[in-house]
Amino acid sequence: METLLNRYRNLSVLLLLVVGQLLLLAWQVRAGEDARLLRVWAVTAVTPLARAIEWARGGTGGFFSEYVLLRDVRRENAALKEEVGQLRLANRFLKTELEMAERARALALFRDRTPSKVLAARVIGTSAGLNSRVVFVDRGSTDGIRKGMAVLVPEGIVGKVVQAYPTASQVMLATSQGFAAGVISQKHRVRGTLKGLGSSLCPVEYIENEDKVEAGEWFFTSGDDRIFPRGLPVGTVKTVREGRGAKEVTLDPSGLRGGIDEVLIVVEGVHGLVPDPPRPSSNEVQILPPPPDDIPQEENLSPASRALPTEADRLRERYRRVGDSQGHNFGANPGRPPDFNRPVPASPKPAAPRPQEPPPPEVQP
Amino acid sequence: MTGYDDRLLLRTPSKTRIARYPAAVWIIVPLVAILFQVYVPRFVVALSYLELPLLATIYFSLMSRRPVTGSVSGAVIGLLQDSLSHQPVGLFGISKTLVGYFSASVSQRFDVENNLLRFLLSFFLFLFHQILFWVLSRSLLGAALDLQIPQTVIYSFLNAAVAIPFFQILDRLRSDTR
Numbered sequence A: 001m002e003t004l005l006n007r008y009r010n011l012s013v014l015l016l017l018v019v020g021q022l023l024l025l026a027w028q029v030r031a032g033e034d035a036r037l038l039r040v041w042a043v044t045a046v047t048p049l050a051r052a053i054e055w056a057r058g059g060t061g062g063f064f065s066e067y068v069l070l071r072d073v074r075r076e077n078a079a080l081k082e083e084v085g086q087l088r089l090a091n092r093f094l095k096t097e098l099e100m101a102e103r104a105r106a107l108a109l110f111r112d113r114t115p116s117k118v119l120a121a122r123v124i125g126t127s128a129g130l131n132s133r134v135v136f137v138d139r140g141s142t143d144g145i146r147k148g149m150a151v152l153v154p155e156g157i158v159g160k161v162v163q164a165y166p167t168a169s170q171v172m173l174a175t176s177q178g179f180a181a182g183v184i185s186q187k188h189r190v191r192g193t194l195k196g197l198g199s200s201l202c203p204v205e206y207i208e209n210e211d212k213v214e215a216g217e218w219f220f221t222s223g224d225d226r227i228f229p230r231g232l233p234v235g236t237v238k239t240v241r242e243g244r245g246a247k248e249v250t251l252d253p254s255g256l257r258g259g260i261d262e263v264l265i266v267v268e269g270v271h272g273l274v275p276d277p278p279r280p281s282s283n284e285v286q287i288l289p290p291p292p293d294d295i296p297q298e299e300n301l302s303p304a305s306r307a308l309p310t311e312a313d314r315l316r317e318r319y320r321r322v323g324d325s326q327g328h329n330f331g332a333n334p335g336r337p338p339d340f341n342r343p344v345p346a347s348p349k350p351a352a353p354r355p356q357e358p359p360p361p362e363v364q365p
Numbered sequence B: 001m002t003g004y005d006d007r008l009l010l011r012t013p014s015k016t017r018i019a020r021y022p023a024a025v026w027i028i029v030p031l032v033a034i035l036f037q038v039y040v041p042r043f044v045v046a047l048s049y050l051e052l053p054l055l056a057t058i059y060f061s062l063m064s065r066r067p068v069t070g071s072v073s074g075a076v077i078g079l080l081q082d083s084l085s086h087q088p089v090g091l092f093g094i095s096k097t098l099v100g101y102f103s104a105s106v107s108q109r110f111d112v113e114n115n116l117l118r119f120l121l122s123f124f125l126f127l128f129h130q131i132l133f134w135v136l137s138r139s140l141l142g143a144a145l146d147l148q149i150p151q152t153v154i155y156s157f158l159n160a161a162v163a164i165p166f167f168q169i170l171d172r173l174r175s176d177t178r
Helices: A002-007 A009-031 A036-076 A081-113 A311-325 B003-008 B023-042 B045-049 B052-064 B067-083 B091-107 B115-141 B149-171
Strands: A117-126 A134-137 A150-153 A156-164 A169-173 A180-185 A191-195 A202-205 A218-221 A233-242 A247-253 A262-268
Touching: A009 B067, A009 B091, A009 B115, A036 A117, A036 A134, A036 B023, A036 B067, A081 A117, A081 A262, A117 B023, A180 A233, B023 B045, B023 B052, B023 B067, B045 B149, B052 B067, B052 B091, B052 B115, B052 B149, B067 B091, B091 B115, B115 B149
Parallel strands: A156 A233
Antiparallel strands: A117 A134, A117 A262, A134 A169, A150 A156, A150 A262, A156 A169, A180 A191, A180 A218, A191 A202, A202 A247, A218 A233, A233 A247
């Protein structure tokens, strides 16, 4: 046996390594587990290096490029070199500062505006794979990040956390293969499932051919996936055509159009509303506001009828009020029917709160 | 056998030199290659086609000329790469183990210090790695991964082109030989 192993040593080692890794793969797939220890070691080993490089790049990159630029200017024009260099340096510095401030302001604005509780994070690296669509961010489980949390930017959704390590988290981008999110169209409220395929555009599946979707229309998160809160922008429709069995819709994800540096991780999601599409405005054609419904407006309804869920219930309530105002009891006296053309009396409004009586003047002794 | 064949095929034992490297090189080079792949494509998207960990695997396997060393180094680099990706650990590991094994096996027969041979080997081994990865992903994980042949061939060519200077830089780290 030993001789046999020695004779086929190379092949034995190869088989051992391949079979070992196959077993590891099989265990992960079958048990739904992950070789977490291995990942934690690797991420913990790489994250500090990535952070250090990022820090060095941020601190010295700008200075270095400006220095090189300054040297070139000196060569071209010795007399103006210092002034031009200083001005360019200051200009670039201010521009960068402005861009950073704008980005930070947009993020802060969005953070204040969104009802969800979010945590800002910085992208520190991509995943180790060809055409990788997974990134690492500098927030981990110690910051409260958990697997499955939604990641977004003010422009739209970015992806979701697929692994949370102590010092960093791994975020699967919306364009990544295996990504899925429930979406709803803004104009026609058509629901579908956004899927990542590994390319820059994402298909939206499960839309019937009969459903109406237009090119350029916005899609928002529907909240059905229980990951992304409802009402976050997802992207615009790039192409739409009828397919076999279902409509073929591709989306251009708005959150990934530019590079992503800073992102927001939704720690506690609160569902919002999908905004109505903007109305077409024109100076030449006057468009009236939509006509009022015959149905009583919400504010005119009594608290009881406000709870009426259907049109039939509201109609019944209206007839009851007409009957009450004319002393007619439906079903009791088969006499003359009430006059339904008379105006419907307004529902009794709750009594206005009495103004608070001023406190009695203090009597001075 | 022609003179050109003589340049490519190893016929004398004197040419079967086993390159040796300081221990630090075995650790630092794969780490730097993986860090490069994790970090650089963020800023230079055009460089995301580079598979430096695979090139490092090919180089160390070719130069060690030992299938066992090639397989083990491929497995270690692949597993490290796997652990930084979002897929189950083992896919890159198996692919690079086989690449390491085949590279080292080839190096026992050919003069792997020849740049043309290095280019061809890198080209075909990259192609083999990509196809193997695709096959494993589909068969073992059932992933609907898309294999774009023209793009993969172009990437193979580009990686092979980068492999030549990359291998020459690594050659300088040798503490050599026999």
